[in-house]
Amino acid sequence: MLSEKARQEIRTLCQQYPSHQSGLLAALYVAQQEYGGWLPPEALDEVATLMGLPATYVASAASFYTMFHRKPVGHHRIEVCTNISCSLLGADHLLAYLSRKLGIQVGETTPDGQFTLLEVECLGSCGTAPVIKIDDQYYENLTEEKVDHILDRITTGKGRAS
């Protein structure tokens, strides 16, 4: 269930627009945050009810956008850009390295639920390739050593490494 705070946030968001349906993406973000980073069917239903939209409509809209996850994700999402500029500078090796290091394939989550490894399209950081995004943070000009360092800091609870 969405918390009352989240429901209120969604209502307020929708009122900001000339048409309240324009708040749909923002509402889905709020719901995704509440549900631990993904959108189970009940989350979509709740958003639909709140916004007065058909449930199938909301599910279909949500499925269009890659940032709405319809499968559970780990505590941290590691998104590796493998598009052109990053792959020119070794993104594929970096992805393979991460996959080996975490012991999972792309799209999978580590058994302890800590990390989900994802391959993504251009992150808009091509001048500092190769690039990965972990949760909300970009990490640029990466090498295997830098990746080791970043993951160490995250797993030892020292938070973000820049």
Add this chain to the structure above:
Amino acid sequence: MTGMQTKVLLRNIGVPNSHEIETYLSRGGYQALQKALREHQPAEVVRIVADSGLRGRGGAGFPTGRKWMFLPKGVYPRYLICNADEGEPGTFKDRVLMEHDPHGVIEGIAIASYACEVHQAFIYLRGEYELSYHRLRDAIVQASERGFLGKNILGTGYDLDVHIVRGAGSYVCGEETALLSSLEGKRGHPKLKPPFPATEGLYRKPTIVNNVETLFNVPFIVEHGAEWYRQWGTERSPGLKLFCVSGHVERPGTYELPMGTPMRTLIDDLCGGPRDGIPLKAIIPGGSSTPMMPAEVALQTNLDYESIFEAGSLLGAGAVIVINEKTCIVRTTHRLAGFYRHESCGKCIPCREGTDWMYKILHRIEHGQGRTEDLDLLLDICDNIAEKSFCPLGDAAVGPVRSSLTHFREEYEFHVSEKRCLVDG
């Protein structure tokens, strides 16, 4: 070396706390807005921007003033959308502006909105751009506190609200009509044009969609005048442009140059030439959708719409992707084909099926299972996607495939006959 760059648009980048309003004001920020509101009627602002010859920086290069003149007279409300979806592989200039000079973006939006008689503007921001979101959100709050946004701006009676709408990971939503669908809370499907957004856009009301960099130019033009702006660039491509350079150069990054500057100046002087001295093979001059050029051809061109077009490609968004001789062109094209296949929205058949076929064929060529007839088959599919798709994403998908087959066919042939790359890369 960076001394060779022009520093007008990027004048605040690198200044400590460049994103704060105090910094922006201390460097002359919001003067242009005051001038526009106090000294000009909206139509005069449109005229100044039209006279400057500014062309849209989102990729298509459409004259900005002319677009604003398309707004039907007497129809209100009107909306303005700042297109901050920046999804074209190779492009990152808008992010630089939004993160480091968000008030410049806001001031541009405010002046453009005034010119177009808009009271509600939206920034459609790509979902991944977290820092841009925070910087723009704070900038809107700061600007509102100082009376540059909101009700009765600077006591002139002009009202403007600016909202940020966050996208959620879809390249096609950068296309202006798909963007409108997304902003209306739908799947991001493009709409049929005409009607163009300027006549019938958001909620079927007249809507101007402009790129971040386009709007960012507006305060400079309004403050200093059309003639001043035309001191840079060529007759048909006036002004200053940001170029994002990525790939195999020593110093990739965002550079500001007058339109018409030789490509060589950008690559050799500003970016320090080929990375590790390895000779270049190809250059994609305007972002992943624009045709790939042999490096020696690209290096003879100048960076303006006309020169690049005459040389067989497009300036696009000014995202220069540099590829050296150790890179396999088949592999690179295969990766781009995967991108367009993923991003095709599925609405029209030529693009949905065509991008899938292209990907599958390139996949088998890349993995040593290609057939001789595949190369012509690919070109045939290109002909059936280009100009036959519902929106320009189809044309975009064809860009790298057709051009790489034209210029680097021997690499494809080698892959088919030898079942491996011509280069180790």
